[in-house]
Amino acid sequence: MKASSLNWPNNHVGPMASSQKTILSYAGDLPNICSLAGLLCSVLAIYCAIIGQFHGAMIGMIWAVFFDWSDGILARLMKGRTKDQGLYGAQLDSLIDIISFGICPAIVLLSYGNFSPWFIPGAFIIVATGVIRLSYFNVFGLVDKSTYMGFPLDNNVIILVFTFLFSGLFSHSAFSILIYLLLMLAAVLNVAPIKTPKFAGRWYYALIAYTVTTTVIFVWQWSLA
Numbered sequence: 258m259k260a261s262s263l264n265w266p267n268n269h270v271g272p273m274a275s276s277q278k279t280i281l282s283y284a285g286d287l288p289n290i291c292s293l294a295g296l297l298c299s300v301l302a303i304y305c306a307i308i309g310q311f312h313g314a315m316i317g318m319i320w321a322v323f324f325d326w327s328d329g330i331l332a333r334l335m336k337g338r339t340k341d342q343g344l345y346g347a348q349l350d351s352l353i354d355i356i357s358f359g360i361c362p363a364i365v366l367l368s369y370g371n372f373s374p375w376f377i378p379g380a381f382i383i384v385a386t387g388v389i390r391l392s393y394f395n396v397f398g399l400v401d402k403s404t405y406m407g408f409p410l411d412n413n414v415i416i417l418v419f420t421f422l423f424s425g426l427f428s429h430s431a432f433s434i435l436i437y438l439l440l441m442l443a444a445v446l447n448v449a450p451i452k453t454p455k456f457a458g459r460w461y462y463a464l465i466a467y468t469v470t471t472t473v474i475f476v477w478q479w480s481l482a
Contacts, residue, residue, distance in 0.1 A: 283345040288332040292350050295324030299357040306361075306368040311421060312479035314365055316472050319418045321357040322411045323468045325350070326461055351391050358410035359387030362417060366440055370433045379437050386444040393448075403455045408446035412453075415464075416443065418471055425478070 283289065302317025332338065332346060363380035370376035387410055400406050420439060424432050456464075 286342050288328045289346050291324050291328040295321045296353045299361045302361050303364050306365045312475040315418045315421045316475050318414050319468050322414050355387050359384045382444050386447045390447045405453045413443040
């Protein structure tokens, strides 16, 4: 069949198709490298969760949040970054977000629940609301320059990491129920018709302090386990 006979939508042909760079040339952009560093943290978190090392999983997850916040800051600081690089970076960031803040928390929930079938609906809800929220955001963006519609996905991880600091105060079964309920509440808020502020500016420095502090605590707790 000839290519001309295929009824492809017009958006299958890029606006710069004749002069596009290679795929990996866009991945080598500094903000996108930062995004990929966050993806690596999420993959390590998933690995740690699967093998039951939840201290390591929490460290990987909070660093994934840090890199997610950092890539946008780097992109705004860089001069001479092309429109194509920005568009590519936005797509890359969104795809990584569903892994870091959707699939990764879902696997943490499943693993902490000993992969019981009762935890599968929760895992699905986490991933499904993440996909729904990101799809909405990719189409409509922010309500204004500093306001989101719904609760941002990265905040789910920030709260989950904080909650895990106190896991030792509960029995395993009790804590598994606690994080199940917590993540379900967060999933509802992710797609709720509520406006939430976008944390930026000084909040970035607070995130740095939070990331370093929780990392130190989890390493200490891990060493005692």
